[in-house]
Amino acid sequence: MHETQLLLRVGHLPYFMSDSNTTDFTNPSTFLLLGIPGLEATHIWISIPFCIMYILSILGNIAILFIVKREPSLHEPMYYFLCMLAITDLVLSTSIQPKMLSIFWFNSREISFSACLTQMYFIHSFTTIESGIFVAMALDRYVAICHPLRHSTILTNPVVAKISLAVVLRGGVLVFPHPFLARRYPYCRTNIIPHSYCEHIAIVKLACADIQVSSYYSLSVAFLLTCLDVFSIAVSYTQILRAIFCLPSKDARLKTFGTCSSHLCVILAFYIPGLFSFLTHRFGQNVALHFHILMANIYLLVAPMINPIIYGVRTKQIRDRILRLFSHQGSF
Template identity: 75%
Template sequence: MQKTPFCFRFGHYLPCSMSYFNMTNFTNPSTFILLGIPGLEAAHVWISIPFCTMYAIAILGNFTIMFIVKMEPSLHVPMYYFLFMLAITDLVLSTSALPKMLSIFWFNSREINFSACLTQMYFIHCFSAMESGIFVAMGFDRYVAICDPLRHSTTLRNPVVAKIGLAVVLRGCVLALPYPFLVRRWPYCRTNIIPHTHCEHIYVVTLACADISVNSYYGLFVLFCGNGLDMFIIAVSYTYILRAIFRLPTKDARLKTFGTCVSHLCAILAFYIPGLFSSFTYRFGQNMARHFHILIANVYLLVPPMVNPIIYGVRTKQIRDRLLQLFTHKRT
């Protein structure tokens, strides 16, 4: 099998083709070509099996969470409203990338329209920012519930929860908005081949015939002032939460109270660790294999939507009991 050569450009390795070396310039190409996972083309069908399984679990699990929260009146409280928002965000985030990814793996359908590429890019960044904001909101809910439990029902009333949800959505939309505009403003030349499974922002702009420093700076701004700020707020919240927990009089009370935070902490780790690892390895791990970067980027999009409903289904008694009631009712 003939190997695809790679060229070094703007500090990144990009696949070369004969069209790369000609001097025909084009602005806003009608289509891009997604290569999938360069170097692992022969294994695309095998790779698609765990990816498709994760996506199926994510769809089933998140729709189940949404159904239970909607149908169970006892779950109509702030914690589960935020969980409902998290399930919607996970569904959109995974659906933004995986269907096209599977079409590459199964049908070799590599072309993606330029506008569709920008739309996919926007949705991925928008709902990633929303998910991070939802974790902050859930952390605030845990902080009020543990540190000031007598005022929880008055502090997090339904109108307040609605405003927090609206702020999370608007922030995600605004943070992601510059990405497609920054990509669209550059001229593109020589190649329209993207060595990735989806339209990752930095992979697209490295094809531009221009200085893309502003794109890199904005990406770092979102990384540190978006996710970085969110993680800082969550860390501060849990500092106060842990201090309140250690002040409880008995070990059983401390364990029971901390148990209400375990699901949130596990979901946070599942979301932030792959995301940060992907961002930092891309920027500072040029010696790593390209297919490793791409696999980590896909893990970031697929693993959190899959594990979040599992975490909350296993760890949350109300959801677990409601699931058992549903299955018991169906059998009888």
């Protein structure tokens, strides 16, 4: 007997799958990622800027790690946290970009169930880690500007190591229930994910079970962590700005503010698109699906690309080291 075909509409394009995919399967063998639904005809063109952003993020973050490792004067808390940020950005961009480009270039949509949950875990845990790193960097700037004489005694290497470990453990532990819960759900509707990567809510929405636990836990963690981190950063920079305006000379104020401006730019580039993507996914039912998916991609791709650029341009020690490196190579 021939299997009946079911028509699924995603965006404006039809997708067909057999009714064998609608029967109950606790763990589907594969999911199908659609890329950017509704913009399939332009996937090749979209892949060009995405590929450029990925290359720039890889080169830029590796350059940051190389420069900090090679320059002994940069072996201090601010640059240790910057190296953590570079590693986090490398993991984030590499978690999604290769698969996304394979969808755009080769129409390779299939991803195994386990690989999808693994990608989901890496994406959400490392975005949480990145947020924690921004809090640590704000703390470092607060101590360096408000208590400069005590900076080396407060943020010692063991203290920096403990802060770094706490940031990593927080991200890893708080996100762990996401794949654990998602694996336990039965999936009987479809295995098509209208997204370009395995995002948590996009996966659990496919389950034919009550997903309130996953939904409320995800919302609570995201809301509480974002509020806590943003509040901590805001308090730190409020104190920093008060200290800057108390400096006696205009040159000193400008120099100190310039040091902090790069941190503020990176923080805003991370939180603003992330907040927009999060609110759109939860409450933006009237927002076009392709626009939402594009913003979700930009949120995870732009920050890893611009972070090393901003720090390379705005941080004098890194900028000088890069210029010395190129001038040394040019002398041969």
